Amino acid sequence: MLARPRCARGRRLVVSRAANECAATSGFGGDTAAVLRTIKAPTLLLVPRLDLYNPVGDAIEAATLVPSATLVRLDGQAGHAVAADTSPELDDIRGAIGKFLTSHTGPR
Secondary structure (H helix, E strand, C coil), rough: CCCCCCCCCECCCCCHHHHHHHHCCCCCCCCHHHHHHHHCCCEEEEEEEECCCCHHHHHHHHHHHHHCEEEEEECCCHCCCCCCCCCCCCHHHHHHHHHHHHHCCCCC
């Protein structure tokens, strides 16, 4: 398990394993927040309010660090299993993804 790097405010920031691994890359000094600030692609962050593995507060902080992030908070009860095939929030997730993709579609 990777240690959670500290963000700029000294608090531990829970982010994906990929972001943690990128923070270990030369030039970032373990600073996950610095890694998130370098993301240039439009980024969708979906966060269920009851996710015990990825707390809402960390998603909100990550959204402030990624320059082109869109944060969508999901109000259901599914928690971390929000994207499971049986989740009652699947329609909300599909809608949020569709809206995000539509808003970021370039000229054809």
